[in-house]
Amino acid sequence: MSEQVVSARVIGAHGRHYDVELPNGAVRRCYPKGKRNEATVGDTVDITLDGDSEGYLFAIHPRKNLLYRSDEWRTKQFAANVDRLFIVVAVEPTFSDDLLGRALTGAWAADVEPVIVLNKVDLGDRVDQARIRLAPYISLGVPMVELVATDTAVVFDRLMPFMTGKTSLLLGQSAMGKSTILNALVPNARALTQEHSVALGAGKHTTTTTRLYHLPNSAGDIIDSPGVQVFGLAHLSPEDIERGFPEFVEHKRHCRFYNCSHQHEPGCGVLSALEKGLIDTIRHQLYGRLLEEKASAKT
Ligand SMILES: Nc1nc2c(ncn2[C@@H]2O[C@H](COP(=O)(O)OP(=O)(O)OP(=O)(O)O)[C@@H](O)[C@H]2O)c(=O)[nH]1
Ligand SMILES: [Mg+2]
Ligand SMILES: [Zn+2]
Incomplete structure (x- = not known):
């Protein structure tokens, strides 16, 4: 019997297996074939079908980009082929400046358009x-959208213009409202969330895995991810890191040295812009921290 090869999309990754969606919409559990292959949510892959519900994943199509997240123990990839990164912060609980800054840098370095979502603006004070x-x-120049994620109509009106025809990723700390936004946009995702939390006996709908959903009317795709504390940037080169700070561009033209790191060099255009208040101190400090982390990771 000849094996049928199908191109499909990874919508969930679970360590030892993947949930892969076929062009007809059916979802199969696929196992990596041969040597470990590192597919991730958002990947287009080639699989062979096995029976009615399973398959083997043996090739990953070239990616537009690959995003990473970190926890205490390690950095791991978690989404690929993302067009827009929605960095979800909320009025409450308070959000981390560091995470927001890193997420923006990661987005620009990976050629992803960031959008900041300020959620829970119903919490007035x-x-x-x-x-x-x-x-x-x-x-x-980062667009910002203010939301009340529990108001479905508002979510639709404000986010759909950014999401149409794109693959969007919702990223942010726990409890910022990512899954609430997803539920507003994708009605049948809600059922899934409730099922999971009931099954786990959890009182709270806390997301545990990254998953891709389709917006209604094939308008685009949306990826929900678990709350993140650290956005993975360890894979970036110093050049990538610099690309993550587009506000440096117009000033680094004035740097005396072509390979200036904008840290301590004389005649640095970025440092002189910093002194004049044209570049935000917090951003330049983040840049320095990222270079430092990069350097210390190498040794
Ligand atoms: N007042 C108010 N509460 C909201 C809003 N959006 C979400 N919430 C509540 O905030 C809590 C957390 O929302 P989730 O959507 O689970 O947050 P999350 O970002 O997906 O969290 P993780 O899955 O843990 O990363 C829930 O109790 C929501 O009902 C909002 O706009 N206003
Ligand atoms: Mg969630
Ligand atoms: Zn410089």
Whole structure:
């Protein structure tokens, strides 16, 4: 019997197996064939079918990009072929500036368009404080959308213009409202979330795996991911890191040295812009930390 080869999309990754969606919409459990292959959510892959519900995954198509996340123990890939990164922060609980900055850098370095979502603006008193903290990022030209994720119509109106025809990734710390946004956009995802939490006996809908869903009317795809504390940037080269700071571009033209690291060199255009207040100190400090982490990881 000849084996049938099919191109399909990875919608879930579970360590030893993948949930892979066939062109007809059916989902199969696929096992990696041969040597360990590192497929991830969002990948297009070639599989061979085995019986009615399983398959073997043996090739990954070239990727537009690959994103990583870190936990205490390690860095791992978690999504591929992403067009837009929605960095979800909320009025409450408070969000981490460091994570937001890193996520933006990771997005730009991977050629992904970032959008900041400020969720829970119904929690009145502290909205202004959150807006003030986000202002430096907005002035970098990052679009910001304010949301009440529990209001489905608002979510639809404000997010669909950014999501149509794209693969979008929802990223952020736990409890910012990522899955609530997903549920507003993809009604049948809600059923799944409830099923899972009931099955686990958990009182809270906390996401545990990254998964890809389809927006209604084939408008695009959306990936929900578990709450993240650290966005993985360890794989970036110093050049990638620099690409993650587009606000440096117009100033680094003035650097005396072509290979300037914008840290301590004399005649550095970036440092002089920093002094003049044209570059945000927090951003330049993050840049320095990333280079430092990169250097210490190598030794
Ligand atoms: N007041 C208010 N509460 C919200 C809003 N959006 C989400 N919530 C609540 O915030 C809590 C966390 O929402 P989730 O969608 O589970 O958060 P998450 O970002 O997916 O969390 P993880 O899966 O743990 O990463 C839930 O109790 C939601 O009902 C909002 O716009 N306003
Ligand atoms: Mg969630
Ligand atoms: Zn410089």
